[in-house]
Amino acid sequence: KLNLMKKFLLFLILLNTLLINAQKKVIKLQNHLVNKELAKLEIDKDLKNASISFYAIDTKTGEIIAELNPNMSMVPASTQKLFTTATVLELSGTEYRYKTKIQYSGKIDKTTKILYGNIYIKGGGDPTLGSKYFYKGRQFDFIKHAITEIKKAGINSIKGRVIADASIYSYEIASPKWLWEEVGNYYAIAANGLTVHDNLYEVHFKSPYQEGKPTKISKIKPYIPGLKFYNETFSANTRNTSKTYIYGAPYTYTRFIRGSVPKGKSSYIKGAIPDPAYYLAWRFQQELDSSGIKCTKKANTIRLLELNNDTIKDKRITLKTIYSPKIIDIINKTNKNSNNLFAEHLLSQIGYIKYKEGSLQSGTKAIFNFWKLKGMDIDGLHLSDGSGLSRLNAISAKQFVFLLNYMKTRSKYFSHFYNSLPVAGKSGTLRSIGKNTIIVGNVHAKSGLVARVRAYAGYVKTKSGRELAFSVNISNHNCSSWEIKKKITALMLAMAALDI
Numbered sequence: 001k002l003n004l005m006k007k008f009l010l011f012l013i014l015l016n017t018l019l020i021n022a023q024k025k026v027i028k029l030q031n032h033l034v035n036k037e038l039a040k041l042e043i044d045k046d047l048k049n050a051s052i053s054f055y056a057i058d059t060k061t062g063e064i065i066a067e068l069n070p071n072m073s074m075v076p077a078s079t080q081k082l083f084t085t086a087t088v089l090e091l092s093g094t095e096y097r098y099k100t101k102i103q104y105s106g107k108i109d110k111t112t113k114i115l116y117g118n119i120y121i122k123g124g125g126d127p128t129l130g131s132k133y134f135y136k137g138r139q140f141d142f143i144k145h146a147i148t149e150i151k152k153a154g155i156n157s158i159k160g161r162v163i164a165d166a167s168i169y170s171y172e173i174a175s176p177k178w179l180w181e182e183v184g185n186y187y188a189i190a191a192n193g194l195t196v197h198d199n200l201y202e203v204h205f206k207s208p209y210q211e212g213k214p215t216k217i218s219k220i221k222p223y224i225p226g227l228k229f230y231n232e233t234f235s236a237n238t239r240n241t242s243k244t245y246i247y248g249a250p251y252t253y254t255r256f257i258r259g260s261v262p263k264g265k266s267s268y269i270k271g272a273i274p275d276p277a278y279y280l281a282w283r284f285q286q287e288l289d290s291s292g293i294k295c296t297k298k299a300n301t302i303r304l305l306e307l308n309n310d311t312i313k314d315k316r317i318t319l320k321t322i323y324s325p326k327i328i329d330i331i332n333k334t335n336k337n338s339n340n341l342f343a344e345h346l347l348s349q350i351g352y353i354k355y356k357e358g359s360l361q362s363g364t365k366a367i368f369n370f371w372k373l374k375g376m377d378i379d380g381l382h383l384s385d386g387s388g389l390s391r392l393n394a395i396s397a398k399q400f401v402f403l404l405n406y407m408k409t410r411s412k413y414f415s416h417f418y419n420s421l422p423v424a425g426k427s428g429t430l431r432s433i434g435k436n437t438i439i440v441g442n443v444h445a446k447s448g449l450v451a452r453v454r455a456y457a458g459y460v461k462t463k464s465g466r467e468l469a470f471s472v473n474i475s476n477h478n479c480s481s482w483e484i485k486k487k488i489t490a491l492m493l494a495m496a497a498l499d500i
Helices: 002-029 033-043 077-092 140-152 276-290 303-306 327-336 342-354 359-371 395-408 412-421 479-495
Strands: 051-057 064-068 099-105 108-109 114-116 121-122 161-166 201-206 216-221 228-236 245-247 254-262 264-272 316-323 443-450 455-459 468-477
Touching: 033 051, 033 064, 033 114, 051 395, 064 443, 077 121, 077 327, 077 395, 077 412, 077 455, 099 140, 114 245, 121 276, 121 316, 121 395, 140 276, 140 316, 161 276, 161 303, 216 228, 228 264, 245 264, 254 264, 276 303, 327 342, 327 412, 395 412, 395 455, 395 468, 443 479, 455 479, 468 479
Parallel strands: 121 161, 228 254
Antiparallel strands: 051 064, 051 468, 099 121, 099 316, 108 114, 201 216, 201 264, 245 254, 443 455, 455 468
């Protein structure tokens, strides 16, 4: 019986090997549209110095439709957000909400209505607090609602201050793997335990009509206390401020602005708030003052107090809890709008869920281990952030397709994940892709773009009724971003038109 069982197992293994090899041979013989388009890319003069990676499978059968350098580790740019959003969805589900708590310490004198203590804003890692993506036009209304609760508690004066507590996450609010040119700008913001107003401010310019002349800063919106600028921008014959950068480290208040501003126009750029937690404490205290509730001490943060060895261990009482939107709604904004801040918060939340440590390091470690346990070949997988901004990230096309296929075939949250993706010709970062072609509505994918990198990963519905999971990445091309987008769109068209 034992020998018979061994022979049967060997037969199954041999049969499986023969089937896999036969399948691969059939695919290589197929001269279909996708392989033809890949062949064009391989001889394209614009791509003679480029790295090209592509992989596509049928999600129902597992059949490999086409491949080109599928194991090559490539800089993923924002397609990396698929790893972040899929992982947090698997770990937390769709209904989780972040909590921000308004608390007080000390005692309230019922006669004088004086609080002998402090007001605390306890951050829960919510990236949407005061976000324009959810509360446009009423981004600071939550402060007014909190002050209403403070007054209801019988507080008309505070012998203390407002203290912001962002300690739930690491105080490292910029990845050490990001370029200096990016740190200080609105899109290079890591997670903060107490994020507010998308952690950004606007610098508005007045530019002279004459080219090559210095510009003037007309206003900062919202006002950030203590923030100073060296404005080294000049007027230029340009359409936008895409080549203007703000330079400055987190928790510091001197900024250098360099680049060009459209001549004869009013324009603005967006920067990262140096210390979001302190800004919120200051803003909250300003609004308390305006409402008639005076504080006797300057606003502060737990981080700053700890730096001065001033450890406060007050017993706190919660007056109000502010709930974020559901995490699935945050995931939708992350993928459709390619929101870096939301992605970095989701990364820290992954680390917090798995290791009770909300940080870049714990989050990337948790993602790595999660997919390894699911059976992904993690050789060549390198994660340095949650958004894909770092050029040190590296993911292969096969790894992307493994994730996409897992979500399709094994995840109970697939429909939520699928619906979070931009749709070709219709929504998000794919809105302008393939207008009036077969791919409109048939490609759901995440895009990625950094200097000399263009990438896409997602799903395609083909003419023959297949659903493909695919990943494509072209790096170090010698053509414009618009031209490489056109070449990849042709590859998407080929997949959608597939009739086999």
